[in-house]
Amino acid sequence: MRMSLENIKVGMSVGQDLYTESGQLIILNNTVVTPEILARLKRFKINAVEINDSAPEADLFDIKGTPAFHSFKSEAVEAKESLSASLDSILQQSSDTVHIDIINNLSTLLYESNKSNLHLIDMVYSMHEYSDAIYTHSVNVGMIASHLGRWLGLSDDDIKLLVTCGLFHDIGKLLIPKEILTKSGxxxxxERKLLRSHPQKGFELLDQFEDIDPRVKQVALLHHERCDGSGYPLHFEGKNVDIYSKIIAIADVYEAMTAERAYREPICPFAVVAYFEKEGVHKFETQYVLKFINKILDSYLHSKVLLSNGQEATVILIHKNMKSRPLVKLSDGGFLDLAVNLDVEILRMVS
Ligand SMILES: [Fe+2]
Known part of the structure; x- marks a missing residue:
């Protein structure tokens, strides 16, 4: 049966070899549609495709038996330890409980084989295959969100759910061409409009599976909404956004700013806190963002920093009303209050 692109769903089976106009083979007959295949069809502007009538949805999960999947699984297990450790170095504190949250959650996804998890495993794998950057970002967001959830006193079940929400919040980016995701200029x-369609696309992708928790789907749709209504795609105000989406929004922004990217150095946590202090009150749930800032900065008390005047210093006191500009002790023994000396900034942490 010939089917237009908008009706083709993940799990269907392509019923023809597909070529570009120049004769390059792009998809083989009987290929199972994955998010990446959908993205490829869009990229090559293919509007309609022959689809096998009895689309074997189960084939979607046959990747579990492939050598590539096994190597991904062992990499993911190794990565859990190093990612947990890397978050610790960001937060400069150890939290065994959070490590257990992450390990349990990923292990459940990777090792348990109930039907719901198979859908999720397939999507995590597709994410890893499509873009390492999206995969790493998503795992980190899940970890940061679980920290914030614990700081806010949420239940263990809510914290586990936050890890899953973090893992899948950006799943819609698998349907955005890579050239846009990686464009440095x-x-x-x-292109911006297409990129901003990833929450809607992610929701639609997850919504194909009845057994995925509706709150995970909701976060995929709402994680770019902002409390003042300035977000997208629905321009919802805070009262219409659930707590999980609000927590993932904070974790998403923090991870995106502090993580090292190919095209820039990681942004100093004090600069990120300055951003949250300036914008956070209006854009994010105030109570959540204040808790987040306080906990992050607690972990940087007594840390060494490099100042924009070239001096090294130690953070001595975090001011209540200007948390991003602490009192520091200079290496020559003097003190400098950054809340008063606004021409000096913290450039980066010194390990
Ligand atoms: Fe996103």
């Missing part, structure tokens, strides 16, 4: 208006 400014995006065109058209």
């Amino acid at each position: 400014d995006l065109t208006a058209e």
Whole structure:
């Protein structure tokens, strides 16, 4: 049966070899549609495709038996330890409980084989295959969100759910062409519009599976909404956004700013806190963002920093009303209050 692109769903089976106009083979007959295949069809502007009538949805999960999947699984298990450790170095504190949250959650996804988990495993694998950056970002967001959830006193079940929400919040990016995801220069208006469609696309992708928790789907849709209504795609105000989406929004922004990227150095945590202090009150849930800032900065008390005047210093006191500009002790024994000396900034942490 010939089917237009908008009706083709993950799990269907392509019923023809597909070629570009120049004769390059792009998809083989009987290929199972994955998010990456959908993205490829869009990239090559293929509007309609022959689909096998009895689309074997179970084939979607046959990747579990492939050598590539086994190697991904062992990599993911190794990565759990190093990612947990890397978050610790960001937060400069150890939290065994959070490590257990992450390990349990990923292990459940990777080792248990109930039907719901198979859907999720397939998507985590697709994410890893499509973009290592999205995969790493998503795992980190899940970890940061679980920290914040614990700091806010949420239940163990809610914290586990936050890890899953973090893992899948950006799943819609698998349906965005890689050239846009990795473009280092400014995006065109058209490209920006496409990128901003990832929450809707992610929701639609997850919504194909009845057994995925509706709150995970909701976070995929709402994690770019902001409390002042300035977010997207629905421009919801805070009262219409659930707590999980609000927590993932904070973790998402923090991870995106502090993680090292190919095209820039990681942004100093004090600069990120300055951003949250300036914008956070309006854009994010105030109570959550304040808890987050306080906990993050607690972990940087007594840390060494490099100042913009070239001096090294130690953070001595975090001011209540200007948390991003602490009192520091200079290496020559003097003190400098950054809340008063606004021309000096913290450039980076010194390990
Ligand atoms: Fe996103």
